[in-house]
Amino acid sequence: MSKQSAVPAASAQPAAGSTTQPLRLAVIDLAGIRNNVQVVKKLVGETEVMAVVKADGYGHGAVEVARAALEAGATWLGVADVDEALALRAAGLQAPILAWLHDPAASFDSAVRNSIDVGVSSVAQLEAVAAAGSAPGRVHIKVDTGLGRNGAERSTWQALFTRAAELQGEGRIEVVGLFSHLSNANDSEDRAQLRQLDEAVALAASVGVEPPIIHLAATAATFRLPETRLSMVRLGIGMYGLSPFDDVTSAELGLIPAMRLEGRVIAVKRVPADSAVSYGYTYRTAGESTLALVGLGYADGIPRLGSNRAPVLINGQRYRVSGRIAMDQFVADVHDGEVAVGDRVVLFGDPAAGHPAVEEWAQAAETINYEVVTRIGPRFERRYTS
């Protein structure tokens, strides 16, 4: 690709040979996804791996990620709601799928018809699954062991398990699993939740419900608390190559970050010292300088809190967002750097390849890596490499 020099007169011209790269691009590394599943498979041995692909695969594309994960040895898929599960079935995925978060008015007919396992947190949900479809509905009973969110409250376990035993006896449901979700508050709290789950398993058995699959751990406990792996782990963030821990990097876990987020330089201009940049004039150039305009903004999920803080990489050089991030665009002061219209801008990717880490954006935006990747907006084109 020929390089234009950074002169204002040419700033609106697209660079030659630049037409194949879209303005907003998320490159998803499916080999990375497969690596990450294999790393976890090796760690957990006989324990099954559920690939969690809710929220469109944490922004990476649910169908493509699910296929890659299954190729790499995951045996289950997990999503939040039944609609997400139906989309996977519609794409031809036949692995078992569990959906655990439901519309209060959900009928579960399409779930049962499409062999989607339903996580149930109440007798009402259990009855709704039993009433749905013609085949016995497959359920995983979800118990609250201390997180205080989804899952049946302890005082309701006896009634829930007893009704599940009756409905299973009548052939209207099949209890496939019993599960819970951890708070990750600390190891001792997580161990206390594991003991609660053990009590739920014992109580269910005492009324004749003995589901074959007991599951508790998501990514964090999969790595940190081996005793929580049980029959299956539900692998989300780690599959995307990101660490759930503040104090441990992806690379230290053997994981490869699978998303590289790219924009393009859409204009460059040379400006004098003390030039103000973007809304509110929160940034001024220190000396004569070159400003690169990048065609990404908060409408694309680029957090506005990254203004004046977050890193970008252009032509192998790191710069910082300069001034406020706007809806569709932001500026990077590249000083005397060689930057031309059409140049690729990497916001984050794999630090092993020299890219800023998504955690740098998360820190700049006072949030976590999960939120940054999941909020990537619909104007991004996703391209897959394998």
Ligand SMILES: *Cc1c(COP(=O)(O)O)cnc(C)c1O
């Ligand atoms: C999202 C989710 C997971 C995956 O969590 P990660 O921390 O991303 O691995 C597992 N289980 C449940 C119930 C979830 O909602």
